[in-house]
Amino acid sequence: MTTLTLGRALNEGMRRAMEEDPKVLVMGEDVGRLGGVFRVTDGLQKDFGEERVIDTPLAESGIVGTAIGLALRGYRPVVEIQFDGFVFPATDQIVTQLAKMHMRSLGTVGLPVVVRIPCGGGIGAVEHHSESPEAYFAHTAGLRVVACSNAADAYTMIRQAIASPDPVIFFEPKRRYWDKADVDLDAPLPDPHAAKVVQPGTDVTVLAYGPSVKTCLEAASAAAEEGRSLEVVDLRSLNPLDIDAITASVRRTGRCVVVHEAPVFGGFGAELAARITERCFYSLEAPVLRVGGYSTPYPPSRIEDHYLPDLDRILDAVDRTFGW
Amino acid sequence: MTIDSMRAAPHQGDDGGPGLVQLLTPEGERVEHPDYPLDVTADELRGLYRDLVVVRGIDREAVSLTRQGELGLWASLLGQEAAQIGSGRALTGTDMVFPTYREHGVAYCRGVEPIKLLGMFRGVNHSGWNPAEHGFHLYTIVIGSQTLHATGYAMGIQRDGVLGTPNAGAAIAYFGDGATSQGDVNEAFVFASVAHAPIVFFCQNNQWAISEPLERQSRIPLYRRAQGFGFPGVRVDGNDVLACLAVTRAALENARTGQGPTLVEAYTYRMGAHTTTDDPTRYRLKSDEEAWKLKDPIERVRAYLAREGLASETFFRSVDDEAKAVAADLRKECRALPDPPPGAMFEHVYAAPHPLMTEEQEAFAAYLDTFEEVPA
Ligand SMILES: Cc1ncc(C[n+]2csc(CCOP(=O)(O)OP(=O)(O)O)c2C)c(N)n1
Ligand SMILES: [Mg+2]
Numbered sequence: 001m002t003t004l005t006l007g008r009a010l011n012e013g014m015r016r017a018m019e020e021d022p023k024v025l026v027m028g029e030d031v032g033r034l035g036g037v038f039r040v041t042d043g044l045q046k047d048f049g050e051e052r053v054i055d056t057p058l059a060e061s062g063i064v065g066t067a068i069g070l071a072l073r074g075y076r077p078v079v080e081i082q083f084d085g086f087v088f089p090a091t092d093q094i095v096t097q098l099a100k101m102h103m104r105s106l107g108t109v110g111l112p113v114v115v116r117i118p119c120g121g122g123i124g125a126v127e128h129h130s131e132s133p134e135a136y137f138a139h140t141a142g143l144r145v146v147a148c149s150n151a152a153d154a155y156t157m158i159r160q161a162i163a164s165p166d167p168v169i170f171f172e173p174k175r176r177y178w179d180k181a182d183v184d185l186d187a188p189l190p191d192p193h194a195a196k197v198v199q200p201g202t203d204v205t206v207l208a209y210g211p212s213v214k215t216c217l218e219a220a221s222a223a224a225e226e227g228r229s230l231e232v233v234d235l236r237s238l239n240p241l242d243i244d245a246i247t248a249s250v251r252r253t254g255r256c257v258v259v260h261e262a263p264v265f266g267g268f269g270a271e272l273a274a275r276i277t278e279r280c281f282y283s284l285e286a287p288v289l290r291v292g293g294y295s296t297p298y299p300p301s302r303i304e305d306h307y308l309p310d311l312d313r314i315l316d317a318v319d320r321t322f323g324w
Numbered sequence: 325m326t327i328d329s330m331r332a333a334p335h336q337g338d339d340g341g342p343g344l345v346q347l348l349t350p351e352g353e354r355v356e357h358p359d360y361p362l363d364v365t366a367d368e369l370r371g372l373y374r375d376l377v378v379v380r381g382i383d384r385e386a387v388s389l390t391r392q393g394e395l396g397l398w399a400s401l402l403g404q405e406a407a408q409i410g411s412g413r414a415l416t417g418t419d420m421v422f423p424t425y426r427e428h429g430v431a432y433c434r435g436v437e438p439i440k441l442l443g444m445f446r447g448v449n450h451s452g453w454n455p456a457e458h459g460f461h462l463y464t465i466v467i468g469s470q471t472l473h474a475t476g477y478a479m480g481i482q483r484d485g486v487l488g489t490p491n492a493g494a495a496i497a498y499f500g501d502g503a504t505s506q507g508d509v510n511e512a513f514v515f516a517s518v519a520h521a522p523i524v525f526f527c528q529n530n531q532w533a534i535s536e537p538l539e540r541q542s543r544i545p546l547y548r549r550a551q552g553f554g555f556p557g558v559r560v561d562g563n564d565v566l567a568c569l570a571v572t573r574a575a576l577e578n579a580r581t582g583q584g585p586t587l588v589e590a591y592t593y594r595m596g597a598h599t600t601t602d603d604p605t606r607y608r609l610k611s612d613e614e615a616w617k618l619k620d621p622i623e624r625v626r627a628y629l630a631r632e633g634l635a636s637e638t639f640f641r642s643v644d645d646e647a648k649a650v651a652a653d654l655r656k657e658c659r660a661l662p663d664p665p666p667g668a669m670f671e672h673v674y675a676a677p678h679p680l681m682t683e684e685q686e687a688f689a690a691y692l693d694t695f696e697e698v699p700a
């Protein structure tokens with residue numbers, strides 16, 4: 001066991017993948033000498049050289065587009081998008097090319113590209129630096145979409161993403177980069193798309209991923225003091241979705257609250273609510289409730305705490321599932 | 325010509341090269357350039373000096389407000405004052421500016437009160453001024469986006485049929501060296517060229533895009549890119565306020581009279597960190613910074629004014645005092661900037677009433693009320 005921050009765990013995971021496979025490349029803006037603005041790629045260029053860790057020109061469409069080309073030539077590029085809000089120039093390459101190439105080529109062309117995106121708010125940033133764009137990508141067939149919430153998962157999930165024969169959109173909870181946890185560097189690799197019950201409970205299932213998992217665990221502790229038992233499930237993977245684990249939990253508790261930072265309207269929680277309703281209709285004591293961002297652009301940072309789901313809003317939703 | 329003879333060597337940092345337009349040397353010598361004659365009165369020179377010193381003061385104050393936690397972030401213009409004041413003072417009331425996030429000096433020239441720049445960096449709003457009022461669009465953080473907006477705006481000016489008349493204006497898009505790699509910027513060049521639009525592309529090449537030096541973006545000097553798109557490009561000493569003024573003035577005048585776009589590359593240096601969260605010691609040499617310090621945009625104007633007897637010690641002192649006073653006011657105003665009410669996030673999302681906004685806003689207000697009802 002080693003204690004690592006989430007950011008460092010990602011670094012160690014990429015390092016290990018690069019050691020194991022000489023075709024693994026890291027590319028993006030400022031990922032080389034600087035080690036990325038969050039230092040997640042710190043030291044990789046020093047250790048693996050400029051041919052494998054590429055400070056790219058400032059152009060996200062270019063970064064993803066050339067990563068696709070490199071993959072066509074047998075490489076496994078791990079691309080860093082500097083902030084969530086800057087993935088949009090690359091959306092064309094991701095949606096029209098990366099996601100569809102395998103199917104269009106009748107399976108002859110594989111694109112093992114990982115697009116790492118630091119996501120979410122809570123760091124007091126200016127606009128475009130606090131977004132949660134996961135729903136766009138989860139909606140796009142052909143992409144695997146995962147979101148890590150802690151250092152131990154970060155370490156295994158990034159390695160599994162790099163090993164994946166499919167393109168993976170990899171969300172990293174930027175405000176948790178500095179959170180530490182014990183990481184077993186030699187632990188066996190779990191199913192990359194399995195959800196995980198991170199807090200067993202009996203009264204309400206709380207579904208979360210990425211940065212919201214920690215908030216939900218805090219809510220579970222607070223609820224426990226009031227005698228209410230929350231079961232917190234970390235989805236880890238949005239596409240594919242571990243619907244069996246989710247339904248098993250909801251059938252047990254009969255209540256479900258979904259938490260994410262992205263706006264609720266048209267958000268990933270809507271997919272969860274619909275699926276759970278289809279599968280657990282007769283077990284549900286209340287409708288699936290969603291707690292998330294409002295249907296507004298991400299607000300100025302001084303009021304972001306009101307926008308982000310917090311303990312109180314989660315507990316309020318939990319209460320409402322009992323008042324139905 | 326063979327292909328081989330046309331191939332560019334990998335770009336290395338240079339001193340600006342022979343094409344650099346300069347009217348005031350780093351030592352403060354006034355030199356002439358055949359294409360850019362410039363008559364400036366002593367009054368105008370002193371005014372430019374004053375502008376440079378005041379915006380540096382505003383910038384320095386914002387950096388220190390950030391260190392003290394009053395701002396969340398600041399993108400300093402240190403070293404780029406001449407590029408911004410020179411180009412900013414070339415503008416007239418009918419021109420429209422499309423800035424990045426670093427154009428505090430241009431904002432100043434457009435009459436945007438310094439405090440209004442601070443809101444987004446403090447996190448109380450996403451912008452603090454009405455673009456139409458100042459001929460100065462909102463700061464744009466997404467690299468390169470604004471160059472297309474500027475181009476479209478210029479296409480609008482064209483369609484208004486005012487080019488060549490006193491009502492003509494031009495659009496001017498500011499962007500950095502890093503931005504020249506973005507698709508949007510290259511598309512803006514294409515659209516502007518094809519439309520022959522009245523626009524000036526003003527690139528402040530400060531040598532860095534965060535940690536990436538220019539050679540990560542280009543193999544050739546940036547101003548030469550213009551030729552391939554079909555309009556002129558010129559490289560100007562970005563630390564020379566007079567050259568920036570003369571060149572931008574000429575480019576704007578060309579645009580206003582229907583002669584199409586120009587790319588101006590202001591060759592300068594980002595003397596500070598990329599933003600207050602950046603640590604340049606991780607990627608660049610102190611000696612580079614020291615070398616560029618010798619080309620300081622303010623010192624050379626001061627040297628010229630003093631040597632020519634155009635300004636006295638009293639003048640210099642009064643300018644310093646004014647800069648201090650502006651900074652002190654800014655500090656006071658910044659500390660007094662209130663946080664927005666939480667409900668502000670629902671405002672202005674749509675121009676017309678929107679049922680989901682109303683619903684969420686009411687639910688939010690009702691939710692907040694539940695806290696007030698809880699007995700202490
Ligand atoms: C589309 C996009 N990608 C990435 C970023 C993050 N970012 C902010 S500033 C910057 C470097 C910009 O360099 P340059 O264009 O030279 O302007 P400068 O900051 O030097 O003024 C980067 C990569 C961004 N704001 N927008
Ligand atoms: Mg730059």
